[in-house]
Amino acid sequence: MAKKITAPLTTETAKDLRAGDSVLISGTIYTGRDLAHKRLTDALKAGEKLPFDLAGAVIYYVGPSPAKPGQVIGSAGPTTSYRMDAYSPLLMEKGLRGMIGKGNRTQPVLDAMKKHGAIYFAAVGGAAALIARTIKAAKVIAYDDLGPEAVRELKVEDFPAIVINDMLGGDLYEQGVAKYKKD
Amino acid sequence: MREIQFETIKDAVAKLCIDANCLLGDDVVQAFKDGLKIEESPAGKDILSQLLDNEQIARTEMMPICQDTGWAVVWLKVGSDVRVQGGELYDAIQQGVVTGYTDGYLRKSIVKDPLRRVNTKDNTPAIIYTDIVAGDGLEIVVQPKGGGSENMSEVKMLSAADGAEGIKKFVVDRVARSKANPCPPVIVGVGIGGTFEKCAMLAKHSLLREIGSVHPDPLYADIEKELIERVNKLGIGPQGLGGRVTALAVFIEAFPCHIATMPCAVNINCHAARHKSVTL
Numbered sequence: 096m097a098k099k100i101t102a103p104l105t106t107e108t109a110k111d112l113r114a115g116d117s118v119l120i121s122g123t124i125y126t127g128r129d130l131a132h133k134r135l136t137d138a139l140k141a142g143e144k145l146p147f148d149l150a151g152a153v154i155y156y157v158g159p160s161p162a163k164p165g166q167v168i169g170s171a172g173p174t175t176s177y178r179m180d181a182y183s184p185l186l187m188e189k190g191l192r193g194m195i196g197k198g199n200r201t202q203p204v205l206d207a208m209k210k211h212g213a214i215y216f217a218a219v220g221g222a223a224a225l226i227a228r229t230i231k232a233a234k235v236i237a238y239d240d241l242g243p244e245a246v247r248e249l250k251v252e253d254f255p256a257i258v259i260n261d262m263l264g265g266d267l268y269e270q271g272v273a274k275y276k277k278d
Numbered sequence: 279m280r281e282i283q284f285e286t287i288k289d290a291v292a293k294l295c296i297d298a299n300c301l302l303g304d305d306v307v308q309a310f311k312d313g314l315k316i317e318e319s320p321a322g323k324d325i326l327s328q329l330l331d332n333e334q335i336a337r338t339e340m341m342p343i344c345q346d347t348g349w350a351v352v353w354l355k356v357g358s359d360v361r362v363q364g365g366e367l368y369d370a371i372q373q374g375v376v377t378g379y380t381d382g383y384l385r386k387s388i389v390k391d392p393l394r395r396v397n398t399k400d401n402t403p404a405i406i407y408t409d410i411v412a413g414d415g416l417e418i419v420v421q422p423k424g425g426g427s428e429n430m431s432e433v434k435m436l437s438a439a440d441g442a443e444g445i446k447k448f449v450v451d452r453v454a455r456s457k458a459n460p461c462p463p464v465i466v467g468v469g470i471g472g473t474f475e476k477c478a479m480l481a482k483h484s485l486l487r488e489i490g491s492v493h494p495d496p497l498y499a500d501i502e503k504e505l506i507e508r509v510n511k512l513g514i515g516p517q518g519l520g521g522r523v524t525a526l527a528v529f530i531e532a533f534p535c536h537i538a539t540m541p542c543a544v545n546i547n548c549h550a551a552r553h554k555s556v557t558l
Contacts, residue, residue: 130395160345160385169383170336170345175426175459197517198426198459219517220426220461221550222328223345224335242397243345243385257321257519268458271520275319276513 097255103151104192109214112258114265118216119253124153124195126247128174131238132182135246139189146237146246149186153193158243159233160223168233168249172223173197176215180204187211195256199268209262216256217267229254280357280414282558284364287416290556291374294420295350296382298554299342302333305489306526306551313463313516313523322521326463329516329549340382344550347384348422350375350404351482359414368406371418376400387425407479419555421486427460427548433478436540442501445470445542450508452544453525458518461548463526465489466509469543471533481545484529486553498530526551 100108102122112118125147127135138145156176160169176196183194184207192213197220208215218226232250239245259267307330314326336343352371362370379386379401388402389395432452436444449468456464469480493499505528515521526549535541 158345158385158387160342160347161383163341163383169385170342172345174346175429177459197461199457199518217458217517219325219328221344221548222332224339224341224343225328225332242399243387268518271319271321271515272513272518274513275515275520275522277511
């Protein structure tokens with residue numbers, strides 16, 4: 096049974112999540128991938144204001160395909176997360192509480208998640224047309240010149256994801272593979 | 279000499295780009311269904327079901343299966359008796375990609391320079407590989423290739439002494455190290471032989487094979503069979519959440535070798551294994 100949660104995430108919500116939990120996320124999340132992460136961290140280092148409030152924020156690693164006429168957004172599945180690992184610890188230090196992507200994170204990110212109380216979720220990579228149905232509104236709020244890599248504010252309803260890493264060090268990828276590995 | 283119109287080629291390429299990205303091949307759909315029967319992990323089964331639902335939505339609404347609509351890799355077989363009327367062949371291909379990616383609402387994923395990283399905004403340039411063949415036909419294959427699985431690919435310069443076991447170890451290890459990153463269940467393309475760059479092309483080209491097809495050479499058919507068994511014992515499973523179905527297929531293409539070398543390339547494809555072809 097999936098847990099219904101709201102974004103931005105409160106500390107209380109994040110604390111209760113465990114690796115392996117299925118969740119349905121509703122509320123506001125922000126898109127950001129490679130180049131957007133570079134710009135966000137450059138802005139933080141320069142003491143500039145970010146295009147959205149990081150406190151409790153959830154960033155979805157996605158570069159959607161263009162919306163057809165009548166669509167809110169095109170196909171919108173997750174991209175591979177490790178490419179954001181160089182930037183994520185600083186964002187968590189400044190308030191980021193959730194990340195949605197796919198694939199394994201590196202140790203510095205896992206350490207920062209424990210330290211700052213953040214959650215890493217996976218969405219199903221390649222289920223991009225299915226996921227798009229849970230996105231009810233989308234608008235570019237920064238870095239429009241980056242095209243698919245621009246930062247978008249998304250309003251989502253029951254966006255399906257799975258908790259991969261919780262703030263206690265639980266890791267669903269490790270647990271799942273250990274269970275099914277055969278020598 | 280047979281003449282083919284520039285516009286005919288351009289239109290064909292545009293249609294192939296759109297169809298390849300929105301209509302998943304029957305063999306891949308069948309592989310999801312077959313995977314559902316053998317997958318033991320409940321999460322893995324759930325993901326395979328979602329991929330089948332996703333494929334249906336994409337097909338019905340003609341929207342991309344995956345938001346990463348890929349780099350347009352184009353394989354040409356150009357008959358030596360063909361002449362393009364009204365422009366250059368490669369221009370027709372590139373303009374077809376522009377039209378397909380624009381009119382099809384496909385994502386533009388190419389940056390003009392690896393360090394400056396400014397988007398070309400029309401998904402060009404396409405990567406074009408050309409064979410000149412006998413006859414007056416023009417075969418075009420469009421293979422949109424996603425970046426996430428491409429990142430999990432590798433070339434290794436092995437030696438003859440490493441033998442088949444050296445190749446098997448490298449392939450299995452490459453999939454193991456890829457973990458959840460390339461969107462499993464994956465298709466593993468393996469190139470063996472040729473030069474450094476040729477074996478990478480063999481690996482890419484092998485991904486065009488139909489899932490379920492058997493390698494015509496029994497030696498390589500046996501290696502493919504062993505490799506898929508070993509890969510599916512890794513436990514990675516759909517989306518890396520644990521399970522039996524880590525790969526849908528392992529395909530090998532072999533080529534003559536220099537006496538000093540045995541290069542091996544592994545090109546990983548995500549489950550959105552997309553390609554469409556036409557012969558004009």
